[in-house]
Amino acid sequence: MRVTATAEFMLEPILEPNKDQGTSRDAIGLGQAAGKGLNTRHGTILTLEDISVSFDGFKALNDLNLYIGVGELRCIIGPNGAGKTTLMDVITGKTRPSHGKAWFGETLDLTSLSEVQIAQAGIGRKFQKPTVFEALSVFENLELAQKTDKSVWASLRARLSGEQRDRIDEVLDTIRLTASAHRPAGLLSHGQKQFLEIGMLLMQDPQLLLLDEPVAGMTDAETEFTAELFKRLAGKHSLMVVEHDMGFVGSIADHVTVLHQGSVLAEGSLAQVQENERVIEVYLGR
Ligand SMILES: Nc1ncnc2c1ncn2[C@@H]1O[C@H](COP(=O)(O)OP(=O)(O)O)[C@@H](O)[C@H]1O
Ligand SMILES: [Mg+2]
Numbered sequence: 001m002r003v004t005a006t007a008e009f010m011l012e013p014i015l016e017p018n019k020d021q022g023t024s025r026d027a028i029g030l031g032q033a034a035g036k037g038l039n040t041r042h043g044t045i046l047t048l049e050d051i052s053v054s055f056d057g058f059k060a061l062n063d064l065n066l067y068i069g070v071g072e073l074r075c076i077i078g079p080n081g082a083g084k085t086t087l088m089d090v091i092t093g094k095t096r097p098s099h100g101k102a103w104f105g106e107t108l109d110l111t112s113l114s115e116v117q118i119a120q121a122g123i124g125r126k127f128q129k130p131t132v133f134e135a136l137s138v139f140e141n142l143e144l145a146q147k148t149d150k151s152v153w154a155s156l157r158a159r160l161s162g163e164q165r166d167r168i169d170e171v172l173d174t175i176r177l178t179a180s181a182h183r184p185a186g187l188l189s190h191g192q193k194q195f196l197e198i199g200m201l202l203m204q205d206p207q208l209l210l211l212d213e214p215v216a217g218m219t220d221a222e223t224e225f226t227a228e229l230f231k232r233l234a235g236k237h238s239l240m241v242v243e244h245d246m247g248f249v250g251s252i253a254d255h256v257t258v259l260h261q262g263s264v265l266a267e268g269s270l271a272q273v274q275e276n277e278r279v280i281e282v283y284l285g286r
Helices: 005-015 023-027 084-091 115-121 138-146 152-157 162-174 190-202 220-233 246-252 270-275 277-284
Strands: 044-055 058-069 073-077 099-104 123-126 208-212 238-242 255-260 263-268
Touching (some): 044 238, 058 238, 058 263, 073 220, 084 208, 084 238, 123 190, 138 162, 138 190, 190 208, 190 220, 220 246, 255 270, 255 277, 263 270, 270 277
Parallel strands (some): 073 238, 123 208, 208 238
Antiparallel strands (some): 044 058, 044 099
């Protein structure tokens, strides 16, 4: 169940103590701290092999193979209906493949873990629409994302350690919201809310970040900052970015995967895939 952050926040005083309080946070990828012991010996953080997903006989993913390296920044492109969102759903455990292998590192079988376990293992996902707590300040949003306690009020009442405060300050700086730290998140621009949500994911220090159309609706300046931010995050984290904005893709990705009808159609640099005849056919409908 996904509840909007605002609705959950408003319900909190009535429902507390509510053991389900954390469910929607976990469902948007804000689980606990990333698993430190992830084994990525062969330099691959994500391995997908022969993944198929069927909806009433229709194959949204069809024997898909995809490998993402540790610290890589991978862009996934492809026409509407290609299976990009379904791919993220499989990685995060929201949708189960009918067959195929999905490994996080060398040892974690994603097909046998729940959504919450996958978030806890270190995979964070950002959906298109920002889901920040509008009535809370930017700082408090980051504070909540850091806490493992499931109750909003208990989290905000608990005192922060110096180390926790430093980490929040560091993330505020990373997402360029230091000056807005004490403003209600509801007053931020659309782009700033997106940055805050990325910051909330970063509080969990995920090894793999999945971002679905992160620059949709952003101004040019915000898009440029997002490109700069993602390039800075790569290396320390692995990123998988689904995006339609080719200017943006060209500015961040050294490696692009083109999805079409649930399978990988082409892979390479953006220039390489743009020259690929089959890709041109799919995009131009020839
Ligand atoms: N829950 C579902 N039930 C039935 N069909 C679905 C479902 N989710 C996705 N699909 C279909 O699977 C295909 C891939 O969808 P999606 O992964 O959302 O594509 P993309 O994100 O690349 O636009 C589409 O044809 C879509 O209609
Ligand atoms: Mg989609």
